[in-house]
Amino acid sequence: MxxxxxxxxxxxxxxxxxxxxxxxxxxxxxxxxxxxxxxxxxxxxxxxxxxxxxxxxxxxxxxxxxxxxxxxxxxxxxxxxxxxxxxxxxxxxxxxxxxxxxxxxxxxxxxxxxxxxxxxxxxxxxxxxxxxxxxxxxxxxxxxxxxxxxxxxxxxxxxxxxxxWKPAGTQQKAGLGPGDRRTPAPPGTLTGPFILPASDRISRAEAVRGVWEALSGHEAVIATTGKVWRELYSLGHRPGFFYLLGSMGCASPVGLGVSQGFGREVVVLDGDGSALMKMGAMATTGRYSPGNLTHVVLDNEVYETTGGQRTSSVTTDLALVALACGYRWIRRVDTVVGCTEAMLEASRVPGPRFIHVKVSAASDPAMPKFCKTLTEMKLDFMEWLKASGKRP
Ligand SMILES: Cc1ncc(C[n+]2csc(CCOP(=O)(O)OP(=O)(O)O)c2C)c(N)n1
Known part of the structure; x- marks a missing residue:
């Protein structure tokens, strides 16, 4: 042993x-x-x-x-x-x-x-x-x-x-080690009802633009699979943007991991289907409570990228899930300006924060193709993180 x-x-x-x-x-x-x-x-x-x-x-x-x-x-x-x-x-x-x-x-x-x-x-x-x-x-x-x-x-x-616990032949230590003695955070705040009827919802691309308007250029942004990353990319690539072409559900885990080593803000752009696929990650985010993380879910209530099949977000209130998981600040929005304002306010309060955006299922069929290899994008992103703010 x-x-x-x-x-x-x-x-x-x-x-x-x-x-x-x-x-x-x-x-x-x-x-x-x-x-x-x-x-x-x-x-x-x-x-x-x-x-x-x-x-x-x-x-x-x-x-x-x-x-x-x-x-x-x-x-x-x-x-x-x-x-x-x-x-x-x-x-x-x-x-x-x-x-x-x-x-x-x-x-x-x-x-x-x-x-x-x-x-x-x-x-x-x-x-x-x-x-x-x-x-x-x-x-x-x-x-x-x-x-x-x-x-x-x-x-x-x-x-x-x-x-x-010890080399063979010596006594086994009873029980576990020090253990993570984290206590539940005090309840976060949830504000902002959705105001628009479902028929008037903004598109996901408009919501992405609303979020993008609030970016200062110093944030690391992790965008999920499907069309979300493409819509962010179509606004202009930056070395602080990391697109997850696959690994559905991993945008928030990747964002959580980045937040642990990066001293500045981290923004995750997620879909409802993707967030639901690894909803346990929201519990982990709440538990470890990264103060520099904002998790934005663009909720069109469908898997739009694969043909518009219904997700469970109609019956599962993701903002309430975030609250129950221990996110510190949660905002519901459904307008473009609401996305921008929520992002700006989020950057002033301690995280983790959650912005739940209701969007329509519309999307633009013509989207640009990604012009770098995935390894080039990764290396650019890593260099940018290193230069922009390593956590002490
Ligand atoms: C593990 C895995 N399962 C299924 C898929 C197929 N898939 C690609 S995008 C997508 C829909 C993602 O839904 P959502 O996050 O709600 O984003 P939307 O397309 O609605 O913007 C699905 C199911 C996949 N890529 N990976």
């Missing part, structure tokens, strides 16, 4: 300052060492896909990242791994358990059987976690080399009882 703290120390030495993930009992000692500890920073995500998004954002803001998960959660991560980490070349070190060994519970056996092949199929270099402490540094070195060469994630696969 390898001591969890020794593994944490080895990774801290290599600069892995930002960790996120979802627990597995095989990793409980590891999480116990870091949750609530001063270093590394650990954000508990609500799903592994969300964790991949948060880690990607933290990476963009200049941090080396670790994602912890159970192998069941690798399934939840496949979409961001294939449509965010892979095309944008965003590495992260995944430490996954391998449940499903002999005698384990039946729900784990199939994923246990395919864990290695799934990682290989995803094109990720991976290693079995070493049995001896002396094997840890060489395994980490090999994975680091692989990530440096490919700019893609790599994985360590941990079997039962390989990581514990």
């Amino acid at each position: 390898v001591s969890a703290q020794a593994l944490v120390d080895a990774l801290l030495q290599r600069g892995y300052s930002f960790w996120t993930g979802v627990p597995c009992s095989y990793l409980s000692a590891l999480i116990g060492c870091i949750d609530g500890a001063p270093a590394p920073r650990y954000l508990a995500a609500t799903s592994e896909g969300e964790a991949a998004g948060i880690a990607a954002g933290a990476y963009l803001a200049g941090q080396k990242t670790v994602v912890l998960c159970q192998n069941s959660g690798l399934g939840n991560m496949v979409n961001p791994l294939t449509s965010l980490n892979e095309p944008y070349r965003i590495p992260t070190l995944i430490i996954t358990s391998r449940r499903g060994g002999d005698g384990d519970e039946p729900q784990h056996s199939f994923m246990g059987h395919i864990t290695g092949s799934l990682l290989s199929l995803l094109g990720l270099p991976w290693e079995e976690f070493p049995d001896q402490a002396s094997g840890v540094a060489p395994a980490l070195d090999r994975l680091e080399d692989a990530m440096a060469a490919s700019h893609r994630p790599a994985a360590l696969v941990v079997s039962k009882s390989q990581i514990g």
Whole structure:
């Protein structure tokens, strides 16, 4: 058995300052060492896909990242791994358990059987976690080399009882580590009823322009998949804009990750379908309460990009969800000037803030094609973040 703290120390030495993930009992000692500890920073995500998004954002803001998960959660991560980490070349070190060994519970056996092949199929270099402490540094070195060469994630696969509180033979520590002692924030404020009848709603593009009018040029803006990012791009690209062409639902996790390493404002432009897909990320945002984050949801009540099918936003009030999740300031708007004013006011109050914009399902069929490669856009964005305001 390898001591969890020794593994944490080895990774801290290599600069892995930002960790996120979802627990597995095989990793409980590891999480116990870091949750609530001063270093590394650990954000508990609500799903592994969300964790991949948060880690990607933290990476963009200049941090080396670790994602912890159970192998069941690798399934939840496949979409961001294939449509965010892979095309944008965003590495992260995944430490996954391998449940499903002999005698384990039946729900784990199939994923246990395919864990290695799934990682290989995803094109990720991976290693079995070493049995001896002396094997840890060489395994980490090999994975680091692989990530440096490919700019893609790599994985360590941990079997039962390989990581514990203390080296084998010594007494197990009871319970968990310091833990994250965060208390719920006092209730946020929710203002601004929608004023327009549904038939008079502004278009999503108009709302994007309303938001854009309020930008000072110093914010990092993360725009979601579908047409939202295209509508932002059509107003003129800036190096502080990051477009998520895929990884639906990951705009707010990526924004949360960026907010952790970036000293200035971060704005997330989301759709209702995308926000609903990873609604757990709103709970994580409320929990970790980034003061510099504004989450704007452009709610047309449909998946407009895929043909206008209804989403659940008609019956799920996203502003109330944000309030319940612990966002500090929430505003409902449905006019262009309302979008601009809400953005300006948001920049003056502590975050996280949530702007819920009701829009129509209309969109312009003719939109510009993106003229850079995704890796060029990523590198520009990373350089801009670095030059514009790294958090001390
Ligand atoms: C994981 C995943 N599921 C489904 C899709 C297909 N898809 C692309 S855009 C989109 C709709 C997004 O809806 P919303 O966020 O409400 O934005 P809108 O298109 O209405 O502006 C869907 C379902 C996808 N790209 N990725």
